[in-house]
Amino acid sequence: MSDPSFDLTTQPWIRVRLLDGSLAELSLRDLFARAHEVTMIAGELPTQDVAVLRLLLAILRRSLPGERGTAAWGRLWRRGHLDPTQIEEYLDRWADRFDLLHPVAPFYQVASLQPPKSGTKGIANLIADQPREGRGLFTTRTGAALDTMGFAESARWLLHLHAFDSGGTKSVAAGPNRSRSARIAWCGGLGMVVIQGETLFHTLLLNLPIASKDSDPSRDAAAWEAGLVEDEQGAVPRGPVDVLTWQSRTVRLVHEGDRVMRCIVGPGRPLTLDNRHHVEFMTNWSRRSEKTGGLVLRPRTHLPGRTIWRGLPALLAEVGDDSLHPGRWRQWLSSLREDEQLGAGQLVGLRIVGVQFDSNGGSIQEGFDDGLALEADVVASPVLRALAVSAVGDADRGARSLGDLAKELAEAGGASGDIPGARQSIAREAGYAALDHPYRMWLRSLTADTDIDEARLAWRRTVTRHVRTLARELVDGATPAAVTGREVSRGSGPSAKTVYLDAAIAERRFQKQIRVSFPDLYAPQKGAAE
Template sequence: MNSPPTFNLLHEPWIPVRPLNGDPVREVGLRDLILDARTYSRIDDPSPLVTVALLRLTLALLHRALRGPKNTEQAAEWFRNGFPTDTLVAYFQTWEDHFDLFHPEKPFWQVRDLTLDLEGGKYRSHWTRLGTEVGSANTLPLFNVAGRPGGDRSDALTPAQAARRLAEGQTFLLGGLIKRFTTAAKAAPVATFALTAAQGNDLHETLCLNLTVYGGQDSDRAVWEREPLTVQSVREFYEDELSEVPTGRADRYTWPSRSVLLIPEINKDGTVQVTSIGFAAGIPLEGAAEGSGSNIDPMVTLRPPADPKKPERFPLKLKREQLLWRDLSALLTGPEGEQQGSYPPSTLTHARELLAAVSASQGTSVTVTGLLSDQGKAFAYRQESYAFPHAFISDPEEFTNDVNRALEAARTVGQGLSSATLRLAVEVVSRGGEREPHKDDVRQLAQTLPGVGAYWAALEAPFRVFLAALDRQGEAAAAWRESVAREARAAWALNLQGVGGDGQVLGFAFRPRSVDNKKPISPQGILDRALTTLNAAQRPDVTAPEVPS
């Protein structure tokens, strides 16, 4: 008779890491991950969602085991000399049983009695409910290529794969209909937010850079330190219409956003697999998911509302239509521009202060990861990386000002290009003023012209070069201005080709014409005026022309 399966996450290999020596990616347990972190370059799962979820879990474990760092000085000590091994080992021994994925009384991050025969088996689901991008109920058909959850799928997970999907699901599952304990379950605390993490030269440095100063450690608790959840304890939240506030950082990082029970199956050869799971709503989170005060999620950026009368900040999310570099100011602190009223991610602020404390001679790189959704459906995930120079550490305010000025220059020229494109569409549709154009025809033509989209797409690579070169501020700024001007002119040439590019069209583009007794200016003239901002202190008027009604 087979004994009940066990899979202890402290010791069993399940977290994929890339060794520094160039060896292939391999899997390690949480204990080895932390104690040998200097031998690995990073956690490296094919899914960036899994990678970030595993990083957050590891940070929660370090916070609880070390009850710190209490300040930047202690963080710097750990950065230089390593974590206190004796303290970590003692903590691992104390909580070892709570990290067993299949423990009969306290299965890790699960609800122990959510069995498949409970209430006629209505809690049964396929493991894909845990994988946001591999077939959950909130996944669009593009990702869900192998069938709907609960269908005829028979593929199974190894315990290591199941543990990774469990961490991903608890971190990123979207809200929606569930009909298990409640009609609609809330999303995981950071399901769709842009999560920022600093990257070190090895995994140990990465952990230290993101292990922000830890307060309130006496009241905080991670999921393995909670009383084991039961069906009754979770159900009471919904019956009594209750919710919980995270007790601290580790509680937020390991929030049980879903009630899950992995059902192990023992094969004939003795190996264990997971096909079916128990699945239901988790503990409802009170208030805004990103938190407030000292309970703000360290990886989340909070932005000021568009309406100044509304005091609530909102979390930064990755956008479907543009990459984050165009909004990079949101991650930075400083006196100018986008920083007014923003709350940057404390992971990045802490990383900068820590690198300054250890007198780092180089900059750092930053990753921003997020799940993109529309009306409760996941359609993409994205991870973007940016290299910050040493100026980010040595002179953060000037670094922020340089980034703000560069982005403002690109936006101003981009607005000029958009206005010129719209004026060109007016001229083409009206045939130089011979007839009254319909506004829908003008907008449709302007939207089909490729210039504006090509302009922003072409500037991504030059911006990365500019960012990495800001230790030589003058050279970087001059090169950036050249790139903006070059790509704007190239984009304008694409627009001219898009409307025909013949002599008549060129006449429409270059011939000034007054409209409604306004100062005459040609489409080309609008762009030229915007380009003058690259070397001028004053920003000229590059507002778009009115579209005929």
């Protein structure tokens, strides 16, 4: 009887959404051949989709080592589909390493990994949305699905484990340090940014910086090319492909028949986050000065619950902007537009993906993702970037003014303790929610031909219109006590004082704050009577 096998290059396992909206599972070979027919990867979680995308990018890089520079990239882009010849040749060369059940070198696993005395663990330790010993927050599984998993889904979660697994104590001592203690997996420490195109073909190329400085194909290598994980002692990435396929865990899947029943998970190759901007292209960075006088770049993570557009000041950071440093994804997209490899008016999507861990990094508390559409010129043009960022500042000022009004209305009504602050936060978030769709539509309308001053004024009119509508609702809903008013304390210590505050006064203060925040909306028009 032949050994069991599940060849990821020929067996369908990658869940995708096709152009007609239907879902399908494709093998690696089929996916690359049909990437132009696929809208997006559509796995169980957005983080899983990112993990699969990073595998595809690694294979594409290793299949096309001779393609260098924006001009070469442009030729690939204009073809409209991937040429399967080189990709097929590469997959043929390494086909045995893509076998999930290979007896010696199973894909992304260590065949010799032995379970601890307590035995193997259930598949809950492989799945991000599955409760682990009471620590999980939610699950999409019930019944028998809690106990076993097919090979296709196991492969997807295996990639996710290496990319986003939580830290802490694992079931078995493994890795170079022969320890059970593991750091958060590599992608879990990043604020992932994915550039999306109309099809998966476009998405793959948009996330494929291939300038000469981006990698040395003769030095770089994927995990399956470098030997077994347990033999890897180095913690210095050889290049972007090494990072894309970084083995953050040492794993072995335990199967019976055609189902994965259990797993063994231990620490993998440790990798510090600092100064990896030359090899990690899918995140932005923060700069910080060390006491030794050196400069450290560290991945900038996303704030859970904050929409992507509110984080644009960090995403579209300029070189030298305070403590921010732009990611390679943004620099590459700018280069493609500047070199006219992407045409004027090219629409792209920006998507952020991330996870929030508990304070010890031992469990995933929340996963989040968000995206928006904009023209590539908004990313490439310093003027349009500055306009998009300043518009977020306008929204911040409008939302803060609304929050201040809600707080003062609460104080005027006699509320005390945490209540005024809570009302302030609720109103501020309501302001952002009201501006969410308008900002996305306004951003999408920006082009290389946009009149900057008119676009700025148009957005500020939108901000003031929405926050004033919400302010009117707050004032109309004020309690009788707030309408009557009362004396409230302001300041502390020697500067403390008591002032009278009612709903009318709070509203006037709000209107003044709006006029101060947006003076250009109230400036005398040219030609107006003196």
